[in-house]
Amino acid sequence: QLQLVESGGGLVQPGGSLRLSCAASGFTLDYYAIGWFRQAPGKEREGVSCISKRGGIIKYADSVKGRFTISRDNAKNTVYLQMNSLKPEDTAIYYCAADQWATVQVMCARGGAYWGQGTQVTVSS
Numbered sequence: 074q075l076q077l078v079e080s081g082g083g084l085v086q087p088g089g090s091l092r093l094s095c096a097a098s099g100f101t102l103d104y105y106a107i108g109w110f111r112q113a114p115g116k117e118r119e120g121v122s123c124i125s126k127r128g129g130i131i132k133y134a135d136s137v138k139g140r141f142t143i144s145r146d147n148a149k150n151t152v153y154l155q156m157n158s159l160k161p162e163d164t165a166i167y168y169c170a171a172d173q174w175a176t177v178q179v180m181c182a183r184g185g186a187y188w189g190q191g192t193q194v195t196v197s198s
Contacts, residue, residue, distance in 0.1 A: 075099045075187050078168050082192030085159055093154040093182070095141040095169030095189060101129075105173050105187075108146060108180045111165035111194075120181030121167070122154060130177045137163075159196045165190040 080091040095107065108123035122143040123132045131143055142155040152169060170185030 074090065075171075076172060077169050077187055079167060079189045079191035079192040082194045084195045085158060086198050087196055089159050090133045090155070090157045091159065091165055091194060093156065093169075093192060093194075095152045095154075097150045097171065100171075101147075102150050102171065103147045103163075104147065105171040106175055106177055106180050106185070108170045108172075108177075108185055109143060109152075109154045109167060110137065110170060110184065111163075111167045113132075113162075113165040116165075118168075118184070119165075123177045123181040124152065126176050127156060132180070132181050147161045156194070160196075163194060164196050165194060167194050168192075 076098045078096050106125050109116050109121040111121050112118040123133050124143045129147050140158045145152045168191045169189045171187045172185035
C-alpha cells in the first residue's frame with residue numbers, strides 16, 4: 074500500500090523555523106517527483122515547492138522563495154521542507170504529494186497522484 078506521512082508541523086513564533094518531513098512507505102521515492110502543498114482555511118490549495126526525481130529541478134512559489142528549501146534523501150525515502158523566517162501567512166495545513174509522471178511545473182500547479190494526510194503549521198506570537 075502506497076503511503077505518504079508528513080511530520081514536523083507545530084506552533085512557531087514569527088521569524089522561527091520548522092522542518093517538515095514526508096516519509097514514503099510501500100514504494101520507492103526515487104521514481105517520483107514530490108511536492109509540498111498547503112491550504113489555509115478559506116483559501117485554495119497552493120503549490121509551495123516541488124522537486125524532481127533526482128532533485129535536479131526545483132520550483133518554489135514566489136511567496137516562499139528565499140525562505141523555504143526543499144530537499145530529498147532517497148536513501149531514507151524521505152523529502153524535507155525546511156521553512157525559515159516563518160510568517161503568520163504561512164499558517165496552513167501542509168501536505169506532500171508524489172507523482173511518477175508529472176513534471177515539476179505540472180505537479181506544483183495540479184498536485185500529485187498520491188497524498189499524505191497533512192500536518193498543521195501555525196505561525197503566531
